[in-house]
Amino acid sequence: MDQFFFYMFSAVILVMALLCVTAKNAVHSAIFLIGTLLGVAGLYLHLGAEFLAGVQVILYVGGIMVLFLFVIMLVNIDQTLKEAIFSGQWKLGLIGVALLGVELVWFVAKGTGLPEKPETHAAAPAAAQLGNVQQVGDVLFQSYLLPFEIASILLLVAMVGAVVMAKKRI
Amino acid sequence: MAHEYIPIFIFLAVAGAFPIVTLIAAKLVRPESPFKEKLLPYECGIDPVSDARGRYTVRFYIVAILFVLFDVETVFLFPWAVRFRQLGMFGLAEMVVFLALLIVGYIWVWKKGALEWI
Amino acid sequence: MSYLDQTLHLFPETVLAVAGTLIMVLSPTVKNARWLGRIALFALVLALFGSHVSYHHGEYMGSAFDGLVTNDAFAILFRQLFIIVAALAVLSSFDYLKREGIETGEYYALILFSVVGQGLMACSTDLVMIFIGLEISSISTYILTGYRRHDARGIEAALKYFLLGSFATGFLLYGIALVYGATGSTNLAAIRAAIPQANGPLVAMGAALMFVGMAFKVSGAPFQVWTPDVYQGAPTPVTAFMSAAPKAAAFAMFLRVFLTGLTPAAGYFWLLWGCAVLSMFVGNLGALMQSNIKRMLAYSSIAHAGYVLAAFTTRSAMGGAAAIFYLAVYSVTNVGAFLVVAHLAGKDESTVAISDYRGLGKRHPVLAACFTIFLLSLLGVPLTGGFFGKFYIVTSAVAAGLPGLAIITMINSAIGAYYYLRVVVTMYMEDAESPAATPAVPASGTLVLIFTVIGVFALGVFPTMVLEWASQAADILK
Numbered sequence: 001m002d003q004f005f006f007y008m009f010s011a012v013i014l015v016m017a018l019l020c021v022t023a024k025n026a027v028h029s030a031i032f033l034i035g036t037l038l039g040v041a042g043l044y045l046h047l048g049a050e051f052l053a054g055v056q057v058i059l060y061v062g063g064i065m066v067l068f069l070f071v072i073m074l075v076n077i078d079q080t081l082k083e084a085i086f087s088g089q090w091k092l093g094l095i096g097v098a099l100l101g102v103e104l105v106w107f108v109a110k111g112t113g114l115p116e117k118p119e120t121h122a123a124a125p126a127a128a129q130l131g132n133v134q135q136v137g138d139v140l141f142q143s144y145l146l147p148f149e150i151a152s153i154l155l156l157v158a159m160v161g162a163v164v165m166a167k168k169r170i
Numbered sequence: 171m172a173h174e175y176i177p178i179f180i181f182l183a184v185a186g187a188f189p190i191v192t193l194i195a196a197k198l199v200r201p202e203s204p205f206k207e208k209l210l211p212y213e214c215g216i217d218p219v220s221d222a223r224g225r226y227t228v229r230f231y232i233v234a235i236l237f238v239l240f241d242v243e244t245v246f247l248f249p250w251a252v253r254f255r256q257l258g259m260f261g262l263a264e265m266v267v268f269l270a271l272l273i274v275g276y277i278w279v280w281k282k283g284a285l286e287w288i
Numbered sequence: 289m290s291y292l293d294q295t296l297h298l299f300p301e302t303v304l305a306v307a308g309t310l311i312m313v314l315s316p317t318v319k320n321a322r323w324l325g326r327i328a329l330f331a332l333v334l335a336l337f338g339s340h341v342s343y344h345h346g347e348y349m350g351s352a353f354d355g356l357v358t359n360d361a362f363a364i365l366f367r368q369l370f371i372i373v374a375a376l377a378v379l380s381s382f383d384y385l386k387r388e389g390i391e392t393g394e395y396y397a398l399i400l401f402s403v404v405g406q407g408l409m410a411c412s413t414d415l416v417m418i419f420i421g422l423e424i425s426s427i428s429t430y431i432l433t434g435y436r437r438h439d440a441r442g443i444e445a446a447l448k449y450f451l452l453g454s455f456a457t458g459f460l461l462y463g464i465a466l467v468y469g470a471t472g473s474t475n476l477a478a479i480r481a482a483i484p485q486a487n488g489p490l491v492a493m494g495a496a497l498m499f500v501g502m503a504f505k506v507s508g509a510p511f512q513v514w515t516p517d518v519y520q521g522a523p524t525p526v527t528a529f530m531s532a533a534p535k536a537a538a539f540a541m542f543l544r545v546f547l548t549g550l551t552p553a554a555g556y557f558w559l560l561w562g563c564a565v566l567s568m569f570v571g572n573l574g575a576l577m578q579s580n581i582k583r584m585l586a587y588s589s590i591a592h593a594g595y596v597l598a599a600f601t602t603r604s605a606m607g608g609a610a611a612i613f614y615l616a617v618y619s620v621t622n623v624g625a626f627l628v629v630a631h632l633a634g635k636d637e638s639t640v641a642i643s644d645y646r647g648l649g650k651r652h653p654v655l656a657a658c659f660t661i662f663l664l665s666l667l668g669v670p671l672t673g674g675f676f677g678k679f680y681i682v683t684s685a686v687a688a689g690l691p692g693l694a695i696i697t698m699i700n701s702a703i704g705a706y707y708y709l710r711v712v713v714t715m716y717m718e719d720a721e722s723p724a725a726t727p728a729v730p731a732s733g734t735l736v737l738i739f740t741v742i743g744v745f746a747l748g749v750f751p752t753m754v755l756e757w758a759s760q761a762a763d764i765l766k
Contacts, residue, residue, distance in 0.1 A: 045175065051248075051249065054248075055245050058241065058244075058245060059238070059241055059242060059245060062241070063237060063238040063241040063242075064238060066234055066237065066238075067231075067234045067235060067237075067238055070226065070230045070231050070234040071231065073225065073226040073230070074225060074226060074228060074230075074231060075225070076225055078221065104493075107489040107490075107492070107493055108489065110489055131252075133248065133249050133252050134249070134252055134253055136249045137249030137250060137252055137253035137257070138253060138256070140246075140249055140250075141249075141250060141253065141257050141261050141264055142257075143354045144356075144416070145264055145353070146353040146356050146357065146417065147356070147416050147417055147420050148246065148264070148268065149264065149267055149268055150408065150417070150420050150421070150424070151246070151268075151420060152267075152268045152269075152271035152272055153271060153305055153308075153401060153404060153405075153424055154420060154423055154424050154427070155239050155242060155243065155271075155272060155275070156271055156272065156274065156275045156309070156312075156401070157398070157401050157424055157427050157428050157431075158235075158239055158427060159235075159236065159239055159275040159278075159279060160275070160278075160312070160394055160397065160398060160401075160431065161427060161428075161430065161431040162231075162232055162235040162236065162239075163232060163279060163282060163284045164394055164431055164435070164437075165431065165434060165437070165446075166228050166229075166231055166232050166235075167232060167282070167284050170282065170392055170394065271305075271309060274309045274312055274313055275312070277313065278312045278313065278315070278316065281316030281317070282315075282316055
């Protein structure tokens with residue numbers, strides 16, 4: 001059953017990603033990207049990371065895709081429909097991907113195979129009864145409080161960037 | 171673990187099947203007489219001249235990116251809210267510092283007039 | 289340890305972040321952005337002073353926040369370097385921004401935030417923190433690159449930098465994820481402890497991906513293609529800043545991650561060696577063909593990244609010290625050189641061709657002399673800091689049993705002589721047909737020139753001062 005869901009979500013991700021890069025219309029690409037992102041959310045769910053799955057849906061499918069669609073609407077879609085989707089270097093890219101694939105297979109074959117589920121990652125056993133979101137909360141606001149606070153500076157800088165770059169007068 | 175999600179999957183399946191089933195059912199029941207005017211947005215008045223998917227102004231983009239940034243902020247609020255009691259005053263202080271920086275950003279955006287449609 | 293004590297470990301970052309937000313709050317109401325620049329300058333001086341005190345009194349040293357950050361000699365040296373570079377950039381921006389008509393408070397706030405990110409990159413011992421620091425530093429720099437929004441080349445540079453930089457960050461993040469998957473931790477010490485039992489190929493793959501991301505950030509070949517376009521398109525004070533501070537920060541993170549986190553997976557030696565040699569040749573040979581001074585200095589900065597990578601390749605404490613010393617020398621010199629360029633750039637950066645420097649020796653002898661000093665230091669002439677920088681790199685390469693690398697480094701220095709001296713010859717031996725007016729150097733610019741010239745000579749005559757500190761900093765790189 002576990003395996004079935006894993007392969008199902010993986011298939012969704014791969015098919016949607018392929019459709020996304022091969023679709024001629026950018027809006028269709030964005031819709032297929034939503035499929036990919038939902039597939040990733042499914043994988044997170046399958047791994048027991050409910051919070052991450054929720055974040056994936058809220059942020060990526062909800063927020064970032066809206067941004068993507070706005071950006072697509074900034075460009076002239078009629079114009080892009082007339083142009084080729086792939087640049088002349090797609091054969092080179094294919095060779096690169098093939099090489100990377102061979103490398104990956106070689107690494108996995110050479111090593112002890114893909115890693116087993118490591119034991120060290122799990123939160124403290126006492127926390128096991130808590131839900132996923134509670135566990136994230138405990139870790140994020142206690143041992144990782146510094147990255148959390150610093151993230152606000154990152155968001156602030158992004159905010160400045162968006163306004164400085166896109167506003168007519170600053 | 172996985173069986174907890176079975177109701178959700180059933181829900182998703184029903185939700186996904188619903189439009190398909192209704193569309194097919196409507197197709198079977200309704201009388202069919204297509205003509206061109208039916209496909210226009212307005213049956214009377216001026217005929218539309220161009221595609222609705224024209225180019226949008228960049229102002230939408232500022233609004234969209236600000237939305238995403240504050241969306242990220244709310245995502246951080248969620249795990250904090252569910253552990254609010256356990257984290258106590260310290261957790262509150264952490265969140266106040268985090269929000270203070272973002273509120274500075276909000277005030278800045280507002281004062282700069284980036285939220286105005288001019 | 290209370291949280292206040294732990295926050296004081298990050299005193300410079302805290303001060304700069306608070307000052308940055310203060311500038312943002314004030315910027316919509318304060319009409320004269322120069323005042324906001326002064327606030328930024330004051331915050332930078334305060335941060336420098338604070339980190340100096342904490343280093344010499346030994347208080348607030350060591351790790352904090354559950355081992356996420358550490359305040360050691362390495363972190364403090366780099367941090368002070370970033371702060372000095374940022375202060376010099378702010379000082380020289382006053383005149384430049386006014387000329388271009390783009391003086392706003394956000395510019396100064398972004399520089400401060402960028403330094404916050406760089407400081408975190410230098411002092412973090414956890415991959416999560418390093419990544420967030422890198423993102424803060426990078427995003428601020430992307431925006432600063434496109435700050436001349438009326439200029440198509442500036443926008444193009446910002447877009448290229450942003451797209452390629454994000455792509456490289458993706459590589460880095462994927463590498464971090466793989467290393468975490470293999471070792472079960474993001475803490476560098478824990479990663480190192482876990483590597484012997486970890487899945488070797490997975491660690492190697494993660495390390496290789498991280499290498500790609502970091503080599504991009506230090507503009508090491510073959511990931512250097514963005515450098516000339518971005519350095520050319522960015523406002524020149526920003527070019528000065530980003531050719532020094534984010535680059536040194538990227539090297540700080542590179543050294544710390546690869547030498548304290550991943551050492552046991554030693555398979556990356558040839559990766560480093562190849563990147564170093566390629567960077568030196570691409571940088572120096574590329575610089576030979578440039579007619580634009582900013583592009584020439586951009587290619588030269590690729591070559592300098594190659595020299596630092598050569599010191600890095602030795603993977604010894606001595607090489608680490610040589611790399612750190614070289615970065616300090618290079619930063620001060622390069623900032624000085626770009627600031628001369630910024631002053632002479634003219635409105636809309638119209639006079640940045642090498643041919644525009646003809647006759648500068650007569651038109652403005654002081655500026656020409658300063659520029660000559662910087663170019664000679666970049667070349668590595670004795671009495672300037674650049675000489676000892678190269679000298680230590682070559683010595684450490686020989687000591688580590690890499691004579692080939694030492695010879696390649698020296699050959700490349702010789703190639704460098706051609707294009708650096710060509711500019712000097714242009715300034716003194718050729719006469720301009722229609723000399724452009726050379727504006728007088730304002731007080732802030734004079735201060736910058738005095739500081740950088742003294743810095744170049746101080747590092748060249750009394751190198752031990754900084755070198756001892758660098759060796760102390762490199763002690764952690766084992």
